[in-house]
Amino acid sequence: KNQVEQSPQSLIILEGKNCTLQCNYTVSPFSNLRWYKQDTGRGPVSLTIMTFSENTKSNGRYTATLDADTKQSSLHITASQLSDSASYICVVIPNFGNEKLTFGTGTRLTIIP
Amino acid sequence: NAGVMQNPRHLVRRRGQEARLRCSPMKGHSHVYWYRQLPEEGLKFMVYLQKENIIDESGMPKERFSAEFPKEGPSILRIQQVVRGDSAAYFCASSPNRDSSYEQYFGPGTRLTVT
Numbered sequence: 001k002n003q004v005e006q007s008p009q010s011l012i013i014l015e016g017k018n019c020t021l022q023c024n025y026t027v028s029p030f031s032n033l034r035w036y037k038q039d040t041g042r043g044p045v046s047l048t049i050m051t052f053s054e055n056t057k058s059n060g061r062y063t064a065t066l067d068a069d070t071k072q073s074s075l076h077i078t079a080s081q082l083s084d085s086a087s088y089i090c091v092v093i094p095n096f097g098n099e100k101l102t103f104g105t106g107t108r109l110t111i112i113p
Numbered sequence: 114n115a116g117v118m119q120n121p122r123h124l125v126r127r128r129g130q131e132a133r134l135r136c137s138p139m140k141g142h143s144h145v146y147w148y149r150q151l152p153e154e155g156l157k158f159m160v161y162l163q164k165e166n167i168i169d170e171s172g173m174p175k176e177r178f179s180a181e182f183p184k185e186g187p188s189i190l191r192i193q194q195v196v197r198g199d200s201a202a203y204f205c206a207s208s209p210n211r212d213s214s215y216e217q218y219f220g221p222g223t224r225l226t227v228t
Binding site: 004034041044045046049089101103104105106 | 117146148153154155156157158204206216217218219220221222224
């Protein structure tokens with residue numbers, strides 16, 4: 001069983017609408033949790049980074065939340081744009097270093113006009 | 114400041130051939146990580162290197178795969194005698210420090226197709 005589970009696997013929404021992507025993890029203890037955006041055929045690009053003590057972090061239209069008690073994180077996208085179409089990946093970083101990142105399988109988001 | 118560079122972007126190899134993937138980290142970064150992404154799967158850690166040293170290769174297959182990061186030049190991921198199951202996207206990332214508070218920056222990936 002993957003230590004980082006994301007839902008939904010895929011999502012299609014209309015341009016301008018909001019959406020929320022979920023991430024459940026079992027990695028513990030952890031240092032920080034990151035959300036990445038991966039466009040088709042490209043490498044992941046960091047959207048937000050949260051330490052275990054942070055509850056929320058925003059980056060423009062992206063807002064990530066973290067509940068360390070329930071081991072859940074969410075990524076909320078407001079006023080979606082066509083360029084938001086991508087895979088969104090939740091990544092948990094354990095305490096012992098950058099090389100042990102655990103990646104979720106991602107949510108494939110498609111924005112339609 | 115150029116980002117992480119990988120080449121080639123696309124590589125086609127026949128079964129049994131060798132594949133060499135190159136990664137140039139961001140300027141000032143001495144820590145390099147290689148990941149593999151199989152179709153419809155998440156990225157999986159393969160190996161972590163610092164200049165001239167392999168720090169952690171726990172994600173590397175025991176046979177046919179090797180990696181290096183020489184004092185001069187890019188990091189190289191080498192796959193000998195490729196098989197169809199090696200077809201995947203291989204991503205390299207770099208960071209200035211091993212500490213988990215430092216972000217990893219990813220390259221665009223090399224898509225390996227084994228025919």
